[in-house]
Amino acid sequence: MADDDPLMPIGEVARRAGVAASALRYYEAEGLVASVRSPGSRRQFPRSVLRRLAFVRAAQNVGLTLGEIRAALATLPEGRTPTAADWSRLSREWRPRLDEQIAAIEALRDGLDRCIGCGCLSLEKCPLANPGDVAGAEGGGARYLPPFLRRAPRTGA
Secondary structure, three states: OOOOOOEEEHHHHHHHHOOOHHHHHHHHHOOOOOOEEOOOOOEEEEOOHHHHHHHHHHHHHHOOOHHHHHHHHHOOHHHOOOOHHHHHHHHHHHHHHHHHHHHHHHHHHHHOOOOOOOOOOOOOOHHHHOHHHHHHHHOOOOOOOOHHHHOOOOOOO
């Protein structure tokens, strides 16, 4: 942390970043941000952590797990706050993931009036989309949804 980077209490960082203080403590435990302790043992964060938190939230919105975000932040020299050039490089790497998400959501939107993609044969149209329940042989879940939309829900790790 640079000497010219003023420290902020956890409550102010939480307010300015739009996250709960508990999220800040969790992000710190996960190695995404770092704090220093005041003489009274209270967490204080450098103001630059706000940019790092914005980076974390943007990456989460892309669909990255905290593990993937940690790995991306680890590519920065000396664990520093991402710069505009860093953001450009890292976000370029996420473009294929965003393209996949966009295509999946468009496919979902375009197919909503026909089928929910479950392969269940419970709707009258399903025998046309899934004759003989061929989707059932491929496993459970919404087999006809794009792969991105079939993924298990994200977890924090």
